[in-house]
Amino acid sequence: MTKNFTNFVPLIVFLALVIAFAALLLRPEKAEMISKPLPALSLEGLKAEDLKGPAVVNFFASWCTPCRAEHSLLIELAENDVPIYGIAYKDKKADMKRYLEDLGNPYTKIGADIKGRAFIDWGLTGVPESFVIDGEGRIRYHHGGVLLPEDIKHTILPLIKELSK
Amino acid sequence: MIPELGHFALILALVVALAQGFLPYPALKKRAAILLFSLNLIAFLSLTWAYIVTDLSVANVAQNSHTLKPFIYKVAGVWGNHEGSMLLWSLMLALFSMLVALSTVKPEGLKNKVLSIQGLLASGFLAFILLASNPFARLPFAPVDGAGLNPVLQDPGLAIHPPLLYMGYVGFSVAFAFALAGLLEGKLDKDWARAVRPWVLLSWSSLSAGIGLGSWWAYYELGWGGWWFWDPVENASLMPWLLGTALLHSVIVLEKRNTLKRWVALLAILTFSLSMLGTFLVRSGVLTSVHAFAVDPMRGIFILGLLTLYTGSALIIYAWKAGSLENKALESTAEFSPVSRESTLILNNLFMTTGCATVLIGTLYPLVMEALNAGQISVGPPYFIATFVPLMIPALILMGIAPFIAWKKGNLTSLKKQLTIPFIIVLASLPLLIWIMENQNGEGTHPVGVWVGLGIALWLSVTTISEWVKRTELKLSRIKSLPLSAWGMSSAHLGISVAIFGMVGSTLWLKEEIKLMKPGDVMPIGRYELKLEEITASFGPNYAADAALLGLHYKGSSHSIATLKAERRHYPVARQGTTEAAIRKSWRDDIYVALGDQDSQKPEYWVIRAYVHPLVPYLWLGYFMIALGGFLALLGTRKKKP
Numbered sequence: 001m002t003k004n005f006t007n008f009v010p011l012i013v014f015l016a017l018v019i020a021f022a023a024l025l026l027r028p029e030k031a032e033m034i035s036k037p038l039p040a041l042s043l044e045g046l047k048a049e050d051l052k053g054p055a056v057v058n059f060f061a062s063w064c065t066p067c068r069a070e071h072s073l074l075i076e077l078a079e080n081d082v083p084i085y086g087i088a089y090k091d092k093k094a095d096m097k098r099y100l101e102d103l104g105n106p107y108t109k110i111g112a113d114i115k116g117r118a119f120i121d122w123g124l125t126g127v128p129e130s131f132v133i134d135g136e137g138r139i140r141y142h143h144g145g146v147l148l149p150e151d152i153k154h155t156i157l158p159l160i161k162e163l164s165k
Numbered sequence: 166m167i168p169e170l171g172h173f174a175l176i177l178a179l180v181v182a183l184a185q186g187f188l189p190y191p192a193l194k195k196r197a198a199i200l201l202f203s204l205n206l207i208a209f210l211s212l213t214w215a216y217i218v219t220d221l222s223v224a225n226v227a228q229n230s231h232t233l234k235p236f237i238y239k240v241a242g243v244w245g246n247h248e249g250s251m252l253l254w255s256l257m258l259a260l261f262s263m264l265v266a267l268s269t270v271k272p273e274g275l276k277n278k279v280l281s282i283q284g285l286l287a288s289g290f291l292a293f294i295l296l297a298s299n300p301f302a303r304l305p306f307a308p309v310d311g312a313g314l315n316p317v318l319q320d321p322g323l324a325i326h327p328p329l330l331y332m333g334y335v336g337f338s339v340a341f342a343f344a345l346a347g348l349l350e351g352k353l354d355k356d357w358a359r360a361v362r363p364w365v366l367l368s369w370s371s372l373s374a375g376i377g378l379g380s381w382w383a384y385y386e387l388g389w390g391g392w393w394f395w396d397p398v399e400n401a402s403l404m405p406w407l408l409g410t411a412l413l414h415s416v417i418v419l420e421k422r423n424t425l426k427r428w429v430a431l432l433a434i435l436t437f438s439l440s441m442l443g444t445f446l447v448r449s450g451v452l453t454s455v456h457a458f459a460v461d462p463m464r465g466i467f468i469l470g471l472l473t474l475y476t477g478s479a480l481i482i483y484a485w486k487a488g489s490l491e492n493k494a495l496e497s498t499a500e501f502s503p504v505s506r507e508s509t510l511i512l513n514n515l516f517m518t519t520g521c522a523t524v525l526i527g528t529l530y531p532l533v534m535e536a537l538n539a540g541q542i543s544v545g546p547p548y549f550i551a552t553f554v555p556l557m558i559p560a561l562i563l564m565g566i567a568p569f570i571a572w573k574k575g576n577l578t579s580l581k582k583q584l585t586i587p588f589i590i591v592l593a594s595l596p597l598l599i600w601i602m603e604n605q606n607g608e609g610t611h612p613v614g615v616w617v618g619l620g621i622a623l624w625l626s627v628t629t630i631s632e633w634v635k636r637t638e639l640k641l642s643r644i645k646s647l648p649l650s651a652w653g654m655s656s657a658h659l660g661i662s663v664a665i666f667g668m669v670g671s672t673l674w675l676k677e678e679i680k681l682m683k684p685g686d687v688m689p690i691g692r693y694e695l696k697l698e699e700i701t702a703s704f705g706p707n708y709a710a711d712a713a714l715l716g717l718h719y720k721g722s723s724h725s726i727a728t729l730k731a732e733r734r735h736y737p738v739a740r741q742g743t744t745e746a747a748i749r750k751s752w753r754d755d756i757y758v759a760l761g762d763q764d765s766q767k768p769e770y771w772v773i774r775a776y777v778h779p780l781v782p783y784l785w786l787g788y789f790m791i792a793l794g795g796f797l798a799l800l801g802t803r804k805k806k807p
Contacts, residue, residue: 007427007483007484007485007487007488008484010431010434010435010480010483010484011477011480011481011483011484014438014476014477014480015477017529018469018472018473018477021445021469022466022469063394063545063546065394065396090545098679098761098774101679101761101762101772102744102759102761102762102772102774103762104762
């Protein structure tokens, strides 16, 4: 009987995985973080009181490929006078420095999230992720994953413009 | 017109695939498989045509191509995006289905079931393409020009990397279909193993080549000087490779010794399931990475549905039928002693599957924790280095020993005798090798890692070569009569050891420098010196570029070995930049120079970043030998046929 049961083990493990995936895919768009007061932030180089909205908060890392992909967009955003606060997630200082020297530095201020504390407090699942914050210390938009030119044009810039009014 | 033809061919293909899957007429299945491939090919060529002529009324072309793109990248652009790559996946699936239909698989009952299962697999993926990722969708108004292909993806290596990788992924569908057909027929025996082994070899070799090319591409194109990043998408290809490696070896046990039936069936199911999981992870946007060009939850749900349907049904069939296999396997011929080839191959399987499990856990753990609302955690390269690497050390040591051990019952005394000389050679040459390298290049960052890593690589290469010597006794007649499968094993095993030389050397002996330099400045690095000669501006077909010219010397010598040109390109259409590093390859090391930003205060200063990667050429040689070994063994299985 136990022999027969072991034949079912792969199936059971697989079904558990599927349920987890489905839950992940079907969850609402991380609504819980939006319009909430800013989460705690106390990093070397960047504290909660440094964040002056409307602005973009961008989590990145030098070891993260998509971060490289979106970097030129951030530079463009900075050229449009949008303040961007960078949070370097689990990154060595030297690596981060080289990364910014290499690709340019769009950030108004940079915090080093070496222990991954801010990553957890801000509810991230990976890097890159970006937030738009308003002047009253609230998150107004959360973007998981890499930013595309459309996101900047259709979502982030209009929102920043609206918040600046 | 032609895109509509492609669309129509796809709809017909779905109908044919369903017919191949469900209709019970054996005579029909072979023709269906041929027709299915032809229709897929028509669809694929239609899309290719739309790319070649840059038909901007096709949404897919408009989003991913551009009239100014060089011809080869217009063609490669067909599969450089989500819809097109799914079409390629489907084409490969149909290709394998046709190859099975045309091959001689006995008995017919098994072959018919295999073809039915492949028809069902194909219909699912075709339905996905037609319903959720139609590459032929038209735009109401054609734009003036296309958006361009991500310039990072404009590289010849990348043009062939996905097709090879897909051939590997999709090829495992044959083993999957064979496992299910074998379970349903109650026929998983030596003949089954002989029939399935060539397919496993073909998929495994293609996957190996695909991974190798991907790694090569990351190293030479992405400009950050590494070849493996434990990126989820890389992991998604590593996992089926590890299980495929286990499958490859356990199929041999089944073929020779008629045992491990349940295990082989389960491995075959899981290997293809992990290939599908890889597709799911990349395509669903559950994980973000450079590879994930489609981020659409609808597609994720669809692919998850397919994965659940196929893997779920396969595991139900397994749970239901596996018990009946076991009774038949309890024949006395299946016995073997703890010291035997069988045992070493089982150990190999344990290491490979455990390795695969650690990678799977590292890749999925953050996702699963989040899905369960248990908080968010992250897993980086340190996790993989701490778990995966130590698992591979005993596996590699064993890999050197296993080919010396006989089937059924090995002889420990003679094993010790045979391994004494290789062991002495390793002990003697290891310090010499390390001394030669460190004398000029400087010391490694992790001395224990250097000794262990190179020790293992040396052990594996010396034992593999001595096993070859033992087999051939260095007599020409015996070398000539050595079966191709033996050549394949030697090549693949030696390839692994050669690749490890490259991995250890390029990681632990890596030298890196970053410096603000003006023309005339010199940077010492490793056994070299770099002199910045000048910075120039130039234009390519669809980009503008800054280029740095650097003279390369050996340390302490003024004789210039080479002039290196490192570029930074800016693609105005896609508004993206790429780094074209200058690389000089030699048999000892690669020197790699990338041009960074211009200093904003002092414009004559530029950021120059340089790496020396010792032994990295051996990594590519190793990948090549691994894939070659698989292909040789594959040829061997064809030759054996009467």
